[in-house]
Amino acid sequence: MSPSLYSALQIAVIAAVTILLRFLPFWLFGGGRKTPKFVSYLGSVLPSAIMGMLVVYCLRNLEFSAASGWLPAVIAGAAVAALQALTRRSLVSILGGTALYMVLVNFL
Amino acid sequence: MKQWKKNFIRTIPVLTGYLVLGASFGIVMQSKGFDVLWSIGMSAAVFAGSMQFVAVDLLATAAGIITTALTTLMVNARHLFYGVSMVDRYRDVGKAKPYLIFALTDETYSIVCADETLSNRDLLQITLLDHLYWIAGSAIGGGIGALIPWDFKGVDFALTALFISIFTDQWSKTKDHLPAILGASLSSASLLIFGADRFLIPAMLAITLALAVLKRVRKGAEA
Numbered sequence: 001m002s003p004s005l006y007s008a009l010q011i012a013v014i015a016a017v018t019i020l021l022r023f024l025p026f027w028l029f030g031g032g033r034k035t036p037k038f039v040s041y042l043g044s045v046l047p048s049a050i051m052g053m054l055v056v057y058c059l060r061n062l063e064f065s066a067a068s069g070w071l072p073a074v075i076a077g078a079a080v081a082a083l084q085a086l087t088r089r090s091l092v093s094i095l096g097g098t099a100l101y102m103v104l105v106n107f108l
Numbered sequence: 109m110k111q112w113k114k115n116f117i118r119t120i121p122v123l124t125g126y127l128v129l130g131a132s133f134g135i136v137m138q139s140k141g142f143d144v145l146w147s148i149g150m151s152a153a154v155f156a157g158s159m160q161f162v163a164v165d166l167l168a169t170a171a172g173i174i175t176t177a178l179t180t181l182m183v184n185a186r187h188l189f190y191g192v193s194m195v196d197r198y199r200d201v202g203k204a205k206p207y208l209i210f211a212l213t214d215e216t217y218s219i220v221c222a223d224e225t226l227s228n229r230d231l232l233q234i235t236l237l238d239h240l241y242w243i244a245g246s247a248i249g250g251g252i253g254a255l256i257p258w259d260f261k262g263v264d265f266a267l268t269a270l271f272i273s274i275f276t277d278q279w280s281k282t283k284d285h286l287p288a289i290l291g292a293s294l295s296s297a298s299l300l301i302f303g304a305d306r307f308l309i310p311a312m313l314a315i316t317l318a319l320a321v322l323k324r325v326r327k328g329a330e331a
Contacts, residue, residue, distance in 0.1 A: 007142070007167045010176050014163050015153045017180040018187070022209050025191030026198070035196050041323055042316070046193035047221040048282065049291030049315050051275040053186070053308075054214055056295035058268035060304040073268070080269045084276040090222075093276075094121040094269040101269075102262035 130245020135253035144250030
């Protein structure tokens with residue numbers, strides 16, 4: 001098999017597994033007329049839990065050996081949360097926090 | 109048009125993050141000898157950010173098919189979670205349902221979670237816009253990435269900020285903070301135990317289990 005054909009095959013496998021993961025819950029629980037009770041329950045509590053998990057996921061590569069490895073993310077992250085709680089405007093908190101982060105990592 | 113504009117504004121944080129991350133992806137692909145068409149193709153067909161970065165290595169080393177499949181399974185298993193929590197929400201979203209599920213990324217999921225009033229048309233526009241941002245970013249990176257003189261270091265924090273802002277919003281909107289606390293603390297514990305490359309699946313199992321126990325305990329408390 002030529003190298004580029006093999007690469008295409010790999011991409012097809014990656015796409016197929018990803019599609020499978022995305023569709024599986026809908027195939028398993030979305031077919032009937034009613035969603036199983038436990039799945040409905042998970043649907044009501046999971047979003048908050050997942051958002052907590054995603055925040056940790058984004059910060060998983062912080063380096064704690066030097067302050068520059070974690071401090072910018074922690075300061076900017078706290079700023080995002082504070083701005084969001086105060087203004088309730090996602091664009092303000094996200095763009096403000098990101099700008100602060102860029103200043104911190106580029107100039108400090 | 110008005111609706112497109114509204115959804116464009118809703119997705120500006122994703123636009124920022126996807127253009128930069130997509131461009132970095134295109135640049136990395138280019139550096140391993142895969143030209144812009146490969147980047148565009150993969151971004152259109154896979155549309156899963158962190159997995160695509162892992163995929164560059166798998167492609168560059170011509171990793172085996174089983175390794176490729178298992179790695180994808182590990183990195184993308186969190187999508188099972190999104191599906192489970194969207195079974196109800198996406199039940200009657202109409203003809204676009206397969207596309208909405210196919211293109212449900214971390215970021216689109218967050219935006220959909222953050223606003224329960226979104227119409228079916230909003231859902232489609234948001235999903236499509238995010239997909240296009242990602243493809244555009246990859247095309248820019250793969251096409252002219254080497255020519256970009258500017259250092260965008262840190263812009264990708266926009267996506268972290270997106271999740272933090274939604275986490276904060278959900279926190280102030282609900283009285284029940286336990287699911288959020290469980291999600292964050294069990295993920296952190298899992299990260300400490302299993303490390304950055306392996307913590308997601310144990311974290312998901314622990315969260316599901318804890319939420320099941322929580323349901324049972326609360327039911328017991330009511331009775």
